[in-house]
Amino acid sequence: MNTTTIQLPNRRHLLLRMRFQLLGGLTFAILLPALIRMSVDPQVIWSPNMQITIFAAFVAHTSGYMLYKRIGNFPGVAAAGYILPTFALTYGLVFATIFFFRFDYSRFQAAASFIQSTLWYFGLGLATRRLDPYRLAIIPGGDVDKLESIAGVSWHRIYSPDAVVEYASGVVADLRADLSDDWERYIADRALSGTPVYHVKQIRESLTGRVEIEHLSENTLGSLNPNQAYLKIKQAFDWMSALSVLTVFSPLLVFVAIAIKIDSPGPALFRQKRMGYRGHPYEVYKFRTMKLGTTVGDEKEAAITKADDTRITRLGRFLRKSRIDELPQAFNILRGEMSWIGPRPEALVLSKWYEAELPFYRYRHIVQPGITGWAQVNQGHVAAVDDVLEKLHYDFYYIKNFSPWLDLLIVFRTIKTVVTGFGAH
Structure with a gap:
């Protein structure tokens, strides 16, 4: 052979x-x-x-x-x-x-x-840059066919258990598939030789930053429980930083409030019921960026903001792009209703709609909602059910990998988002 x-x-x-x-x-x-x-x-x-x-x-x-x-x-x-x-x-x-x-x-x-x-x-x-190309070998069988569509990796299929992997960044297999005894022995040999062996779901999540949720099991939900110790540390840091932000930027907040009142009639602050931590509704505070009294259909349509929404004021477009409109949410953080980083809180009417359409949607409320998050910096602002399902993959990845390192990466990417305007709707 x-x-x-x-x-x-x-x-x-x-x-x-x-x-x-x-x-x-x-x-x-x-x-x-x-x-x-x-x-x-x-x-x-x-x-x-x-x-x-x-x-x-x-x-x-x-x-x-x-x-x-x-x-x-x-x-x-x-x-x-x-x-x-x-x-x-x-x-x-x-x-x-x-x-x-x-x-x-x-x-x-x-x-x-x-x-x-x-x-x-x-x-x-x-x-x-050229010394460390990420190359992975694929063992046939099970759910591995879509791996090669993931960019940034050099994929190599192994067609026979007699193939000799002399040097390997890793071997990927569907460990839940019904593999032959020869392939089982091959996987064991690769592991014993020091070559990392990855389960297909593990490597897909790592490379895409998304957790597939179409076929969640009880084991999957268990692995999505956030780190409780870091959760408490993060809440304390959120509270102290929110207090500092409100103290330092109070002159800016007053100036923006006055500018909004001059730009268009109505209150400076926008209040809206949103779904919060552990499924408890709360009232979010933001600077108002839309004109009052404009009807766009039913309550659900009114809660959705589109990129070219005619309700957004001239000043409102700048406030949204610069994220200054989000600053009053520091009051929500002080009240323990939000975090700086977490899944985006949705309007109550939209959250109930998504819960009816998407399995496991409510599970995203296991951590506090945030002003920015993993889904926002990867996908931007979305509202359609299909797009929200995609966002849910990112939210579950954030919950599963809940850590200060991921939060810091989100901070860096949020700064980039503010500069480029990506996702600023």
Whole structure:
């Protein structure tokens, strides 16, 4: 019988190894600037401010690298695009802490460390772009036929259990399919050889950022329970940050309210009943962006906002695109009704409609609704039932992967959304 050899990268190139990347980054971003300073003044290394700066830069650089790697694990993420904001966040937090406690530090060392950290990982990204193609081998049988339509992966079908996988990023199989004994032994051999073996559903979710919900089982629902410890931490952070936002931006809120009153007659705030946490309705607060008294049909149609909706005022279009109209929802966060990040809360009439049309729709209320979320940054604003079903796939992925890393990625993508206007309806 003919033997097929499938060669996929298994042993990672030196540039792809974590130890090389992190140690190289620390050397380039921290040790090198310190050596440059020492070439001018050899005694500078013994100064307290230099030692404090080196320690702080070490913490910021290591934290930034770990965060950058965690964010890069999520689907559809071009990790290089998150290098600058990730390291800006970690360096900013560390040196803001130092500034707050009035520790003396070297501004040259701090700035050089931050700049060279970003340059190091940008350079690594360019150098390794072709060294780490994500290639997966597919074992026939079961629900694997649609995998090859997923972009960003080089797929290789294995047609015989006699195929030899010398190097592999991974092997994908439908582990619930009725596979032959030969294929079962093949899968076991691949696992024993150190090649990762993925279930088709697992790899599909990882690559698309969506959880298929058409055939949910009780086991699936159990795996969708959010991390309760992080849920409590997130609620505390939401409350404190909402209080800070309302305090800092109170002049802006007053200015926007006055501008709305001048732009069109009616109240500055828009209130609407929406479905909230654990299926409890609540009243959401937003800046009004539409004209009053315009009828567009029944209650359900009135609750749907279209991209070219004639009810939106001139000022309202700017407020929606910039997301300033969402700021009053900080009051909802203070009241424990919402979070900054979570599934989008729907108008009560729409939520009841979707619940009647879509199985498991109510399960999205297991976490607090959010001002922004995974579905919004991937899909934008939708209202049709078919589109809402697609959004539900993203909502379930968010619930299943509920974590600070995913929330931070959503924050970065939301900033991009505000700049580009994607999903701003």
